Amino acid sequence: MANVTAAELSMGHLALHYGTAEEGPAASRLLQELGLKETQVLPLPNGNFYRFVVNAGHFSRGDGIVYLSALPEPQAKLIAAIHAALRVGTDHEDDAVTGYRAMMASDFEASFHFGFLVDSLEELEGIVLRLRDLNATDPLLKGRLNIGMNRARRGNAAVDARLDASPVFGSCSRYAYGSNGVQVFVETDLIRAGQLGENMYFELDYVFPGSDSHILSVVEL
Numbered sequence: 001m002a003n004v005t006a007a008e009l010s011m012g013h014l015a016l017h018y019g020t021a022e023e024g025p026a027a028s029r030l031l032q033e034l035g036l037k038e039t040q041v042l043p044l045p046n047g048n049f050y051r052f053v054v055n056a057g058h059f060s061r062g063d064g065i066v067y068l069s070a071l072p073e074p075q076a077k078l079i080a081a082i083h084a085a086l087r088v089g090t091d092h093e094d095d096a097v098t099g100y101r102a103m104m105a106s107d108f109e110a111s112f113h114f115g116f117l118v119d120s121l122e123e124l125e126g127i128v129l130r131l132r133d134l135n136a137t138d139p140l141l142k143g144r145l146n147i148g149m150n151r152a153r154r155g156n157a158a159v160d161a162r163l164d165a166s167p168v169f170g171s172c173s174r175y176a177y178g179s180n181g182v183q184v185f186v187e188t189d190l191i192r193a194g195q196l197g198e199n200m201y202f203e204l205d206y207v208f209p210g211s212d213s214h215i216l217s218v219v220e221l
Ligand SMILES: [Fe+2]
Pocket: 109, 113, 115, 203
């Protein structure tokens, strides 16, 4: 489909929500642990409003931004109504909920999620190791994270050797829909999004340099 204008776009902003005012600091902390830079905290009666940027180059720009605020009350009521109607969280959830959960458990990126690109594999490995530790021990984040990953499809000897030796990806048995890159997924209930308003799936990717064909450039079946 032909573009009717010649406008060049960049990714502007993403608006996210946490559940309750008390969870704002923990949600902000998680985004910072993922690598986002917090640029503003605005106290509001129903919980802080936060602004983040993906890197220092975006501090005063209009793109590369993530906003974070408390769930608006009408949205919280809608989520509660959906949960009541579909018996979400009970031992007899509607079959549609069971099916959705099964899909997400088998593929973190099967539905709504947001991905960030990390420019160093060592940094990405460090983030994963730290998140695992925080999920085990941190007072704010303990038990709030579910971390998964896909390593690059095999075929590039140098990439395969690097990942085999990785403290994070060496034990990974899931493979991405492509080569020359890795994906990390962080599921958290500190951010309320998705079809059930329960959680959010973040993705952190790294692409090995020097290849035109990688996980984010070509999807392979
Ligand atoms: Fe993705």
